[in-house]
Structure formats: C-alpha cells, structure tokens
Amino acid sequence: MIRLTSIHKAYDPHASGPVLSDASLGIESGEFVAILGKSGSGKTTLLNIIGGLDRDYRGQAVVDGRELKRMKDRELSRFRNRTISFVFQTFNLLPHLSCEENVAFPAYFGDVVPHRQIGVRAREAMERVGIVHKASAYPNTLSGGERQRVAIARAIFQRPKILLADEPTGNLDSASGQHVMNLFLELNRKDGVTVMLVTHDEHLAALAHRIVRIADGRIVGEEKTA
Amino acid sequence: MRAGKLAAVILQNVRRNRKNFIFSTIGITIGVSVFSFFIALTVGIREEVLNRIYPVDLIEVEPASVSIAGTRSNVERIGFNPEGVAVLEGIEGVARVYPKLRSHFQATYRMGGQLFGSQGVTFEAYFDGLDDGLLRGELEKSAGRRSGKTMKDRLKARYGRQHRCYEAEDCTPGEECVQGLCRPIEYGSLFADHSEHIPCKGEEVCADGYGCVAGRCLELCAGGEECGSSQQCFAPGCQVDAQCGSGQCKEGRCTVSVCLPSCTGGCPAGMECVPESCSADEDCRDGTCVTGRCTLAGTCTHVRCVQNQVEKELMANPDLRRGEIPGLCEDGTPQAANGTCPPARCPASTYCSVQSYFRPGYLWQDRRGEGRCELPIPVVLNPIVLELFNMVLKSTLERTQLGTLDTLLGYGGSVTFGHSFYKDTVKDRTPVEKRLVVVGYSNKALEAGVTMPMSFVERANARYKGKGATRQYDSIILQLAGAEHLPNVLARLEQFNIQLSRRSAEAEKFRTVLLVAIAIFFIMASIILAIAAINITHTFLMVIYERKREIGILRAVGATKMDVRLLFLGESLLIGAAGGAAGNAIALGLSEAADFLANRYIGDFPFQPDTFFHFRPEWVAASVAFALFFSLLGAFFPANRAAGMDPARTLTLA
Numbered sequence: 001m002i003r004l005t006s007i008h009k010a011y012d013p014h015a016s017g018p019v020l021s022d023a024s025l026g027i028e029s030g031e032f033v034a035i036l037g038k039s040g041s042g043k044t045t046l047l048n049i050i051g052g053l054d055r056d057y058r059g060q061a062v063v064d065g066r067e068l069k070r071m072k073d074r075e076l077s078r079f080r081n082r083t084i085s086f087v088f089q090t091f092n093l094l095p096h097l098s099c100e101e102n103v104a105f106p107a108y109f110g111d112v113v114p115h116r117q118i119g120v121r122a123r124e125a126m127e128r129v130g131i132v133h134k135a136s137a138y139p140n141t142l143s144g145g146e147r148q149r150v151a152i153a154r155a156i157f158q159r160p161k162i163l164l165a166d167e168p169t170g171n172l173d174s175a176s177g178q179h180v181m182n183l184f185l186e187l188n189r190k191d192g193v194t195v196m197l198v199t200h201d202e203h204l205a206a207l208a209h210r211i212v213r214i215a216d217g218r219i220v221g222e223e224k225t226a
Numbered sequence: 227m228r229a230g231k232l233a234a235v236i237l238q239n240v241r242r243n244r245k246n247f248i249f250s251t252i253g254i255t256i257g258v259s260v261f262s263f264f265i266a267l268t269v270g271i272r273e274e275v276l277n278r279i280y281p282v283d284l285i286e287v288e289p290a291s292v293s294i295a296g297t298r299s300n301v302e303r304i305g306f307n308p309e310g311v312a313v314l315e316g317i318e319g320v321a322r323v324y325p326k327l328r329s330h331f332q333a334t335y336r337m338g339g340q341l342f343g344s345q346g347v348t349f350e351a352y353f354d355g356l357d358d359g360l361l362r363g364e365l366e367k368s369a370g371r372r373s374g375k376t377m378k379d380r381l382k383a384r385y386g387r388q389h390r391c392y393e394a395e396d397c398t399p400g401e402e403c404v405q406g407l408c409r410p411i412e413y414g415s416l417f418a419d420h421s422e423h424i425p426c427k428g429e430e431v432c433a434d435g436y437g438c439v440a441g442r443c444l445e446l447c448a449g450g451e452e453c454g455s456s457q458q459c460f461a462p463g464c465q466v467d468a469q470c471g472s473g474q475c476k477e478g479r480c481t482v483s484v485c486l487p488s489c490t491g492g493c494p495a496g497m498e499c500v501p502e503s504c505s506a507d508e509d510c511r512d513g514t515c516v517t518g519r520c521t522l523a524g525t526c527t528h529v530r531c532v533q534n535q536v537e538k539e540l541m542a543n544p545d546l547r548r549g550e551i552p553g554l555c556e557d558g559t560p561q562a563a564n565g566t567c568p569p570a571r572c573p574a575s576t577y578c579s580v581q582s583y584f585r586p587g588y589l590w591q592d593r594r595g596e597g598r599c600e601l602p603i604p605v606v607l608n609p610i611v612l613e614l615f616n617m618v619l620k621s622t623l624e625r626t627q628l629g630t631l632d633t634l635l636g637y638g639g640s641v642t643f644g645h646s647f648y649k650d651t652v653k654d655r656t657p658v659e660k661r662l663v664v665v666g667y668s669n670k671a672l673e674a675g676v677t678m679p680m681s682f683v684e685r686a687n688a689r690y691k692g693k694g695a696t697r698q699y700d701s702i703i704l705q706l707a708g709a710e711h712l713p714n715v716l717a718r719l720e721q722f723n724i725q726l727s728r729r730s731a732e733a734e735k736f737r738t739v740l741l742v743a744i745a746i747f748f749i750m751a752s753i754i755l756a757i758a759a760i761n762i763t764h765t766f767l768m769v770i771y772e773r774k775r776e777i778g779i780l781r782a783v784g785a786t787k788m789d790v791r792l793l794f795l796g797e798s799l800l801i802g803a804a805g806g807a808a809g810n811a812i813a814l815g816l817s818e819a820a821d822f823l824a825n826r827y828i829g830d831f832p833f834q835p836d837t838f839f840h841f842r843p844e845w846v847a848a849s850v851a852f853a854l855f856f857s858l859l860g861a862f863f864p865a866n867r868a869a870g871m872d873p874a875r876t877l878t879l880a
Binding site for chain 2: 044045051053077078081082088092094096097105107108110154
C-alpha cells in the first residue's frame with residue numbers, strides 16, 4: 001500500500017542536517033503502523049510526504065500504486081480527497097463551520113459522495129465516532145476529545161483507504177486519547193483502513209501492529225507488537 | 227470543484243469575514259460611485275443639454291470661403307443649391323439633407339404688448355427657413371410639454387379643463403374649439419406651409435418652381451400628384467399669354483399648370499371657392515371672367531378683405547382677440563346699439579394681410595388697406611430667446627420674467643417684409659405686413675430671429691430680392707443615419723471643400739471637451755479603483771496570513787491549487803459586484819439629490835433638462851466591469867500566493 005524508498009528531505013540546506021535521510025519503508029494494506037520517535041525526528045515530515053502534502057524531497061514514494069512525485073496537482077488533490085485522510089494533533093477544524101459541516105467539508109472538493117448523500121454520510125461518520133449529538137455545534141464549544149472525534153469523522157467521511165494520524169492524542173487527556181485510539185483500531189479492524197499513527201508515546205505505539213522507530217531523520221528500527 | 231460548491235464556500239468565507247469584505251468594498255464603492263456619477267453627469271449634459279442645442283446626428287455645413295486681397299470668395303466644389311443638396315444626399319451615412327435659407331431682404335418685427343408693454347416694440351427682423359420635416363419631432367415634443375412639466379399637469383391640460391365651446395373665442399388662450407370642446411392647441415402641427423397670396427406682374431418676384439399665373443405667384447406642376455392631397459394640378463383659363471406666366475394661352479387654357487386648392491371637400495380657412503359662371507371679373511374673386519366662366523373656377527382663393535380699424539388694432543397689439551375691442555365689430559364697423567355685429571370678413575383664425583396701403587409711406591401711422599385673408603405664418607423660436615428676454619428685456623422694459631418656453635406658444639406678432647430701420651434696399655417693392663404665431667421652439671431655429679417654414683422664406687426672398695435668391699442656400703443641415711457616420715461624412719465634406727457652420731464647429735468643440743471630461747473622470751475613477759485594488763491586495767494578504775492554516779486544511783482534504791485560487795478570486799468578484807452595485811446606487815442617489823437641489827435653487831432656464839444625469843446601461847455595466855476588474859486585479863497576487871502555499875508547512879508551522 002505504501003512504499004518509501006530512500007527518502008531524503010532537507011528544509012534548509014545550511015541547517016545542521018536533513019529532516020529525513022535515506023528513509024525506506026513498506027506498509028501493507030490493512031496494516032496499523034505506529035511511527036515512533038522524539039519531537040523533530042522527522043515523523044510528521046514522513047507523514048506529509050506519504051499524504052502528498054510535501055513533494056519537495058528526494059527518493060521515491062509510492063502510495064496505492066502511484067508515484068506521488070509524478071502526479072500533477074489535480075491528481076494529487078484528488079488522491080488526498082479519495083484515498084487518504086489526515087487526523088492532526090491540533091484537530092484543524094474550520095471554526096466558522098458546524099461540526100456536521102466540518103465533517104462534510106471534503107465533499108466540496110470531490111464527487112465521491114453524491115450531493116444528496118452528504119448529510120446522511122456526515123451523520124453516519126459522526127455516529128461512528130459518537131459525536132452525532134454535537135452535529136450542529138461549533139468547534140469552539142467542544143472539548144478537545146470531542147474536537148478530535150469530529151476530525152476523525154471528517155477523516156472517515158470519504159471512506160479512505162489510508163488514514164494518517166499525526167499525534168492525534170497529543171492534546172487530549174488519557175481517557176479521550178484512549179477513546180480515539182480505540183476508534184483507530186476499530187477502523188483498522190472492521191473497515192480494513194490502513195492506519196499510520198505518528199506518536200512519541202510508547203504505550204500508544206504498542207497498540208499498533210508494527211512500530212517503526214525514527215530518530216534524527218533515519219529509520220532506526222522496526223518491530224512487530226504482540 | 228464545481229461552481230455551485232465553489233460559490234457555497236465563497237459565501238461561507240464572506241459571511242465569516244464581513245468586516246474585511248465591507249472594508250475592501252468601500253474603496254471599490256467610492257471609485258464606482260465617482261465614475262458613475264460623473265460619467266452620468268457628462269453623458270447627461272451631452273444628451274440632455276448639448277444634444278438639444280447641437281444634436282449629435284445633425285451637422286450644419288456652410289460654403290467654405292477664402293480671403294484674397296480682402297475679398298472673400300467661396301471655394302466649395304459643389305453649389306449650395308438643389309443640385310448640391312442632391313450630391314450631399316448621396317454621401318454614405320447621410321439620412322436626410324435639409325437646406326437652410328436666410329432672409330435676404332429687410333424686414334421688421336412688431337411684437338405684442340403682453341411681452342413688451344402696451345405699445346409693443348418694433349425691431350429689425352431676421353428670419354430663416356427650414357423644412358418642417360426637420361423640426362416636426364422636436365415640435366411635437368414641445369407640444370407635449372407645453373402644458374407643464376409633470377404628467378399631472380399634462381393630464382390636467384388634456385382632460386381637466388375641457389369645457390363646451392362654439393368657437394375658438396369661447397376657449398382660453400392656448401386652446402381651440404374642437405367638436406364643441408376646448409382642447410389644447412397642438413402647436414407643433416401648425417408648422418406647415420400655408421400658401422399666401424402673392425400678386426405679380428412678372429416671373430421675377432416668384433420663387434423657383436413658381437410661375438406668375440393669373441396675376442399671382444403659383445406653384446407650377448406637371449399634371450401629376452406633386453401638389454399634395456388637398457390641392458389639384460390645374461390649368462387655368464386665360465385670354466392672353468401674359469396670364470400664363472412662362473406658358474402660353476392656347477384655346478382659352480394656359481399651357482402651364484399650377485397647384486391650387488380644390489373646392490372639393492371645402493376650402494382651407496381664409497379661402498373661398500371661385501364660382502363657375504360669372505358676368506364680370508369681380509364675380510370670380512381671382513382670375514378673370516372669360517365668356518361667362520371664371521378662369522380659376524373650382525379652385526380656392528384667398529378671401530379679399532380690407533384692413534380696417536380692428537385689423538389695425540390687432541396688428542398693433544397681437545395679444546388682443548378679435549371681438550374684444552370695445553365698441554367695434556370684428557370687421558371694424560361700429561357695433562349696433564344692441565351690441566350685435568355683422569359677420570366678419572376674415573374667419574377667426576385668419577387675419578387681413580394687406581397687399582396695398584391706402585397711404586404708402588405712413589406704414590406705422592395708418593396700416594389700413596386692401597388685402598387677403600391669410601393664416602398667420604407659423605414660426606419657431608430658439609430657446610435662447612427666452613434667456614435673452616429674461617436677461618435683457620425684462621429689466622429694461624420692466625416686464626415679469628417668463629417662466630418656461632411654453633409660455634411663448636401661441637404668441638402673435640407681425641413682420642413687415644420690405645421695411646427696415648436701416649438702408650432700404652427694396653424700395654421698389656411694396657411692404658407687406660404678415661402676422662406670425664409662435665408654434666414651437668427648437669435649438670435649430672435662428673438665435674436672433676425666428677424660423678419659418680422653408681417655402682415661406684423662398685417665396686419672400688423671391689418677392690423682395692428676385693427669383694435667384696431662392697436657389698442659393700445659406701447653409702445645409704445634414705441628418706446622419708447615426709453618430710458613428712460622422713467621421714466619414716466629415717471626410718467627404720472636406721473633399722467638397724465644405725466647412726462646418728459655426729454652430730456645428732462649436733458642437734464639435736463641446737463634444738471634444740466632454741470627451742476630455744469623460745477621459746478625466748475615467749482616469750480619476752481608475753486611480754481611485756487602483757487604490758481600492760491595492761487596498762484589496764493588502765486586505766487579502768492579511769486574510770491569507772490569517773487563514774493559512776485553513777488553506778492547508780483545504781489542500782489536505784482535496785482542494786487543488788486552482789480551487790484555492792478561485793476561492794479568493796471569487797471573493798474578490800463578490801467585492802467587485804457589491805462595490806459596483808453600491809457605487810451605482812450611491813451615484814444614483816447623489817444624482818437625484820443634485821437634480822433636486824438644481825430644481826430648487828437654480829430654477830428654470832433655457833434648455834433645462836428634467837435631469838442632468840443619464841445613466842446609460844452600457845456605462846453602468848462598464849462601471850461594474852471596472853469594479854470587477856480592479857477587484858480581481860487586487861486579489862490576483864494574493865490568490866496566487868495562497869494557491870502556491872506549501873500545505874505541509876501551513877499545517878505544521880501555523
């Protein structure tokens with residue numbers, strides 16, 4: 001599903017070192033992989049490259065059978081709209097839209113969901129994450145856990161193949177964090193969504209099928225969990 | 227991204243950023259309002275004022291002349307005569323050609339007491355002639371305005387004051403008696419040629435196309451239908467060749483035919499039917515009695531009359547109406563003891579135009595003489611006359627100010643052909659006094675005089691300056707098929723060595739000035755809009771900085787660069803549309819206020835339009851287009867910057 005080969009990325013050539021260096025990784029369809037590393041180790045950069053948000057790198061990134069660098073902006077946007085989705089640490093909800101509107105927002109940029117089905121699908125996604133009762137609320141009225149659940153609902157609204165989660169529990173208390181992790185596990189198990197979780201938390205990483213350790217931009221180890 | 231979805235997201239963003247939206251719109255609104263207001267004012271002045279003075283599709287040309295050793299001579303390559311008119315009619319883009327003929331002999335006006343005091347005033351007369359076709363539309367418009375400026379006034383005039391009548395005298399001035407009811411006189415329709423009686427002994431005094439037949443100048447015809455609906459082409463009876471003008475008398479009939487009104491269907495006002503049989507010339511009114519039959523039998527001729535005390539009074543004071551002179555009947559005879567009078571000789575709408583005076587040389591002291599009943603000559607005034615009256619004569623004669631041009635409609639006056647306060651060059655011709663009636667006003671009319679139907683001036687010029695004076699026009703008015711033909715027509719005129727008249731040349735200058743004004747306003751508005759565009763750029767850059775995380779989210783959920791670009795450009799289009807609409811609304815409001823203030827504080831003046839502003843759809847559309855253009859221009863750079871943002875950075879660094 002995901003194959004990274006010798007990925008090299010540097011933000012500033014005069015900086016101390018590259019953000020990613022010779023990173024190679026393979027993730028199969030339906031896998032739940034945790035990328036574990038300290039802050040600044042290159043985890044998020046790796047995620048952005050896989051998500052097609054960052055194209056300024058060397059090496060080869062093939063996702064769902066497509067070489068990301070060769071895709072034009074329109075194709076890449078379509079890929080982000082249909083194949084993958086993101087869950088961020090800071091939720092990244094649009095404050096001027098209601099929760100339901102936030103969840104359905106990807107529908108504006110694609111035609112995966114028929115126009116008449118948008119509302120139904122949005123509510124389904126919110127029900128799945130247990131936030132449907134907040135459908136008409138605005139993000140600033142929700143707790144951190146609720147916001148993240150809305151963000152996850154948005155991520156699964158288009159029924160993507162791959163879900164990229166960047167420190168999704170970083171701003172949550174432990175109970176909310178556990179709840180969010182349970183959602184990811186359920187999506188992975190029931191829907192077969194490939195989940196790639198970026199975290200610095202060993203305990204959370206242990207919930208994944210496989211842990212990929214990253215340090216100073218290099219993949220330093222991989223291990224299967226029990 | 228589909229248009230509907232794009233619009234939905236744009237509207238979401240506008241709703242969220244109302245303050246920024248309004249702030250960005252203000253500059254565009256100001257620019258558009260300045261643009262629309264001044265363009266509407268310039269176009270309004272051009273169309274509502276200037277075009278009424280100098281119509282855009284009319285140009286007047288004159289013979290070009292050069293001065294050689296102090297002597298001016300004409301250098302045009304075509305004559306200002308009927309042949310030249312035919313050449314000008316052939317120029318592409320020229321719809322109609324109207325020759326203009328000025329009076330070529332001396333005359334004096336005598337205008338009435340209501341305007342100039344009880345004695346009236348007499349002054350040197352200048353007049354010219356124009357085809358009624360050129361003025362018809364304008365006169366009909368003025369007839370519609372004569373009763374007031376508002377629809378209420380017009381309805382009141384048309385329906386509110388109707389009352390029963392038996393004759394015109396039962397109605398108030400400005401009304402006529404039609405089918406027993408007083409109705410406003412449609413003065414505009416009166417500007418037409420009413421043939422007058424011109425006695426002659428030879429061809430010289432008859433205008434071109436006329437012949438001295440049966441002792442008077444009559445229009446020649448070839449037997450066809452060129453005489454018009456109410457006239458017939460008639461070969462008069464005769465005894466001798468002299469009665470047939472340039473023709474001959476053969477077997478008691480002239481070999482030339484003339485146009486004469488037919489008795490069939492009744493004769494026009496002031497005319498009577500010449501009977502068939504006669505025993506003496508007097509029985510025939512006009513013409514002669516030849517072997518018991520009138521030579522002009524079956525045609526209408528002007529009723530003979532004697533200008534008596536009443537006519538003298540009426541001539542001296544045209545504001546008086548027949549029958550209003552105390553103690554005198556309409557024909558001048560003293561009233562009977564019971565106040566009754568015999569029937570008048572001339573019908574009410576006509577007057578006795580004297581052909582020969584009892585005491586020549588004492589014209590103003592005693593104007594009694596023999597003449598013919600005729601309708602007054604319809605004349606058109608230039609609106610500038612009102613201004614001259616109000617500016618000059620009002621104060622010197624201590625008269626009240628004339629409010630509108632309509633107040634002059636129906637006013638009478640008289641003109642004496644062949645009389646002058648200056649050197650008299652027509653001593654050998656008998657002065658003739660004619661009555662005038664003002665039937666309308668037009669900017670094409672002579673500024674310092676009156677304009678009559680062309681045929682009157684042709685005949686009068688021939689009568690006092692000879693036949694040749696009718697063939698040489700003083701200027702020619704060209705009606706263009708459209709203003710766009712002007713450059714082509716001017717180029718052709720240059721080839722003919724024909725120059726624009728002073729009026730048309732002035733009009734060209736005014737139009738140039740207005741074009742420059744439009745250009746200045748255009749530049750002013752463009753500068754304001756450019757500043758507004760810079761403001762939009764600044765605002766959008768600020769907005770994009772504030773929304774860079776949002777831009778990252780858009781990109782993360784599938785928005786393309788073009789989607790992001792279109793979102794911002796769409797917002798700017800909304801700003802442009804809102805600014806364009808608001809700007810035009812403000813301009814419209816300001817124009818209404820300006821019109822209101824002008825009406826309230828400036829008052830009536832010649833050429834005063836109902837509004838000084840003319841919001842033409844194409845200019846309104848142009849102003850909105852400018853607003854959209856400058857808004858897009860302002861948003862273009864920020865939109866591109868937003869589209870080019872690295873989504874990964876915006877999501878992680880923000």
